[in-house]
Amino acid sequence: VHPGDCTVQVHSGRGTVHPEVLRLGLRYASATILGSNSRCVALLGALTHLVRDYTTPADKELPRDLEDNLNANVAYLERCRPLAVSMRNAVKHIKRYINATPEKTPDHKAKSDILKCIEDYLKERVVLAGQAISLFAANKIGKDDVILVYGFSSIVFKILIDSFKQTRFSVVIIDGRPRLEGRTMLTRLTQHGVPCTYALLNALPYVLERGCVRKVLLGAHALLANGRVMGRVGTALVAMVAHARGVPVLVCCETHKFCERVQTDSIVVNELGDPLELVVTGHGDPTGGRLATTLNEGKNLTLLNLSYDITPPEFVTMVITELGMLPCTSVPVVLRVKSIEGT
Numbered sequence: 001v002h003p004g005d006c007t008v009q010v011h012s013g014r015g016t017v018h019p020e021v022l023r024l025g026l027r028y029a030s031a032t033i034l035g036s037n038s039r040c041v042a043l044l045g046a047l048t049h050l051v052r053d054y055t056t057p058a059d060k061e062l063p064r065d066l067e068d069n070l071n072a073n074v075a076y077l078e079r080c081r082p083l084a085v086s087m088r089n090a091v092k093h094i095k096r097y098i099n100a101t102p103e104k105t106p107d108h109k110a111k112s113d114i115l116k117c118i119e120d121y122l123k124e125r126v127v128l129a130g131q132a133i134s135l136f137a138a139n140k141i142g143k144d145d146v147i148l149v150y151g152f153s154s155i156v157f158k159i160l161i162d163s164f165k166q167t168r169f170s171v172v173i174i175d176g177r178p179r180l181e182g183r184t185m186l187t188r189l190t191q192h193g194v195p196c197t198y199a200l201l202n203a204l205p206y207v208l209e210r211g212c213v214r215k216v217l218l219g220a221h222a223l224l225a226n227g228r229v230m231g232r233v234g235t236a237l238v239a240m241v242a243h244a245r246g247v248p249v250l251v252c253c254e255t256h257k258f259c260e261r262v263q264t265d266s267i268v269v270n271e272l273g274d275p276l277e278l279v280v281t282g283h284g285d286p287t288g289g290r291l292a293t294t295l296n297e298g299k300n301l302t303l304l305n306l307s308y309d310i311t312p313p314e315f316v317t318m319v320i321t322e323l324g325m326l327p328c329t330s331v332p333v334v335l336r337v338k339s340i341e342g343t
Contacts, residue, residue, distance in 0.1 A: 020049040022075045025080035025305040034181065036221050036257060037126060037154045043077070044122050045096065051114050055107070062110050063101045070095065082271050083257045085222035086231070093121055119338040125256040130155055132322035133252055135244040137217070138163040140250060140320075145169040145214045148207070148247070150238045152181035153219025157188060157250045160217075164194050172213060176234040178277035178305065201234055212295040218241045220253040220319075225335065226262045227313035227328035228252075232305050233266075250319040251328075254320050255338070258331050266309040275303035 024046045027033050033042050050073060056062045074091055077083065083091070097117045101110050137159040141147065147169060149156050160171060171194055175182025186198050199207055207213065216238065222230040229235065229251050239249045263269055313328035323334065 016069065017073055017076045018046065018050045018053065020046045021076060022105050025077050028077060028081040028218045031179075034179070035082045035152070035154050036086045037130075037254075039084050040090055040256075041122065041126060043087050044090060044118050047073075047091075048115060048118050048216070051098060051111055051118070054111065061103050062105070062107060063097045063098055063103060067095055067098050070098070085261075086254075086257045089256050089259075090121060090125075094118060101172060119236070127142075129254040129322035130158055133254065134159045136325060137250065137252060137320050138166060139167055140215065141167065142214070143167045143169070143336050146172060146212045148172045148174060148213045148216045148238075149185065150174045150182070150201075150218055150235060151176065151232050152185040152218075152254070153271075155254070156217050156219050157185060159252060160189060160194060161192055164192065169193040170197070172197045172199065172207055174199055174201055174204055174234075174238060175209070178273070181232070201237065204238060204241050208241060208247060211277075213242075213247055216247055216249045218249065218251050220257060221308055222257045222259045222261075223251075223253050223319065223328065223331050224263050224310075225260050225331050226264070227331060228263060229311040229313075229316060229319075229328065230259075230263070230266075230308050232307045233309060236266075236309040236311040236315070243315040249315060251311075251316050251319045253319055255323060255334055258334055258338075260335060264308055266306055271307040273305035273307050275305050278303050278305050 024033075024042055027042070028039065034066065035040050045153075047070070050070070054066055054069065056065055070091070074083070077087075094114070094117060098114060107111075133155060141159075141163045147160065149160070151174075163169070171189055172185050173182045173189075174194055175186075175198065177200075182198065186196055191194050197207075211266060218229075218231060218235055218239065220229050220231050220235075224230060231251075242249050259271075274339070316328050318325045319328055319330075320336075326334070
């Protein structure tokens with residue numbers, strides 16, 4: 001799935017695209033907002049503005065018309081960049097609440113209830129879930145441990161900062177192109193005084209061979225129903241090498257990222273990034289410039305810039321969620337319980 005064109009007909013037959021959603025779509029497309037949690041939080045903020053500014057037309061009923069309006073806005077965001085699993089789950093939850101709104105409910109009351117639904121979802125599924133995961137993970141970090149992380153994950157960053165207030169440890173940051181998000185992790189951790197070592201993905205075997213890494217903490221884009229972990233590309237390699245070296249791999253993931261989808265590889269369904277990111281380094285590399293020219297001319301060169309990969313459950317020691325520490329295979333159980341509870 002390619003990120004699409006962000007041009008849109010603001011007034012369409014299905015509804016009106018809200019200005020906040022327009023701005024958010026451009027930020028998604030330009031990669032200003034990265035990370036599953038950050039994108040979900042930004043989406044909930046935009047939908048809050050959408051609901052607050054919504055007015056039911058005289059010949060319409062709020063539940064159906066607001067859902068049509070929401071669908072038009074979500075479709076625009078989908079064109080800018082494919083929605084993350086966390087975003088799809090959030091939209092599904094909000095639409096379920098809108099559909100359950102009695103038809104004769106006054107607008108101000110219905111909008112107030114929907115806004116509270118969005119606020120509660122953000123607080124419970126993201127904020128409080130992150131705090132609970134941080135508490136569970138802190139128990140697994142001991143004094144003078146060396147923790148290896150990959151790229152940047154907001155929940156992993158929170159765990160490290162919260163744990164560092166209680167005990168002292170060091171962090172090895174493994175990073176990979178094209179986005180090099182680990183630089184953000186490095187900058188933020190060092191600002192909090194956490195001792196860090198930075199290395200690229202090709203140095204991972206050497207780092208693990210030294211025998212000082214005690215645990216690997218990884219974030220996740222989603223946990224699939226067959227127990228596989230969907231993460232930023234490179235995550236599977238880190239987990240596989242760590243597993244081969246006997247280093248525990250802990251995946252930190254909120255349950256709002258659990259997904260009913262089943263996937264065994266990263267080729268059937270994935271998000272394709274800009275192929276030029278693979279050849280243009282931004283440092284005046286003449287080789288990258290020549291490759292980019294060849295690509296634009298279509299001369300026997302096709303670049304595949306995958307955004308995510310799939311990690312098999314046998315490479316993951318456990319998943320840390322707000323419900324506790326669970327095996328990867330517990331995803332269907334959690335989804336079933338949530339379905340019964342209507343959440």
